[in-house]
Amino acid sequence: MASGGGFVTWVRTQPPPSAEEHPFTLPVVREVFARGGIGLDPGVTFLVGDNGSGKSTLLEALAVVFGMNLEGGSRNFRFSTRTERSALAEHLVARWRKRPRADFFLRAESFYNVATQVERLGVSGYGGPLHERSHGESFLDLALNRFWPDGLYLLDEPEAALSVRGCLALLRRIHDLREQRCQFVVATHSPILLALPGALILQIDEDGALSPTGYDEAEPVRLTRAFLAAPDRLMRELLAD
Ligand SMILES: Nc1ncnc2c1ncn2[C@@H]1O[C@H](COP(=O)(O)OP(=O)(O)O)[C@@H](O)[C@H]1O
Numbered sequence: 120m121a122s123g124g125g126f127v128t129w130v131r132t133q134p135p136p137s138a139e140e141h142p143f144t145l146p147v148v149r150e151v152f153a154r155g156g157i158g159l160d161p162g163v164t165f166l167v168g169d170n171g172s173g174k175s176t177l178l179e180a181l182a183v184v185f186g187m188n189l190e191g192g193s194r195n196f197r198f199s200t201r202t203e204r205s206a207l208a209e210h211l212v213a214r215w216r217k218r219p220r221a222d223f224f225l226r227a228e229s230f231y232n233v234a235t236q237v238e239r240l241g242v243s244g245y246g247g248p249l250h251e252r253s254h255g256e257s258f259l260d261l262a263l264n265r266f267w268p269d270g271l272y273l274l275d276e277p278e279a280a281l282s283v284r285g286c287l288a289l290l291r292r293i294h295d296l297r298e299q300r301c302q303f304v305v306a307t308h309s310p311i312l313l314a315l316p317g318a319l320i321l322q323i324d325e326d327g328a329l330s331p332t333g334y335d336e337a338e339p340v341r342l343t344r345a346f347l348a349a350p351d352r353l354m355r356e357l358l359a360d
């Protein structure tokens with residue numbers, strides 16, 4: 120039964136700056152402002168959309184609004200290796216229904232830095248030294264050992280580190296944690312992760328439209344299906360002059 124933590128199901132926008140600058144010019148960001156906010160499932164929300172559609176921009180802003188570290192980690196992680204900030208976060212307000220007891224922002228692209236920080240802080244509970252494991256192993260260790268019940272978790276393309284088996288293991292973990300009152304927002308291209316029953320799939324279209332989508336209509340699923348059904352034909356089309 121899908122339930123989830125339900126910590127935040129609505130993040131409202133405040134008026135954007137008039138400046139025509141990134142990220143306020145991104146179609147999906149304009150869409151979020153036009154709607155007055157972004158709605159999240161109490162359990163699991165997937166964000167899908169092509170490369171560059173703005174998934175990470177949205178997720179980073181949510182992470183900041185939720186009090187997490189922009190580069191990944193929990194609220195106790197205050198390191199930064201880049202000097203970036205989320206301008207979007209300054210225009211978003213979370214409507215908390217209750218507060219999570221744990222949180223984590225897991226980004227494949229900065230996971231190495233998070234692992235370094237875990238070692239530097241000497242934090243235990245990660246299933247062993249993360250740098251002594253492969254990228255995928257340590258990523259899974261983290262989800263299995265550091266994600267607790269009653270938590271709020273943001274994951275940015277977690278499949279990047281994972282095998283198909285690894286994706287299935289992560290899906291199972293997300294499913295179990297949702298039953299233990301956790302909430303997730305996950306940017307993903309994985310047709311495997313998207314198969315989690317009862318999740319909300321928000322798809323970002325080319326024009327920035329952000330709409331709930333069924334599993335079969337989600338772009339990663341449609342394209343992967345079309346490819347696997349006829350790889351030879353797709354290769355002929357793709358590689359034709
Ligand atoms: N600092 C920046 N200045 C201008 N454009 C940026 C900046 N950071 C990201 N972008 C652009 O914003 C778009 C959305 O990026 P991102 O949110 O990372 O996309 P996604 O995660 O969906 O692949 C991309 O086209 C990216 O090039």
Ligand SMILES: [Mg+2]
Nearest residue numbers: 174175176275
């Ligand atoms: Mg991204």
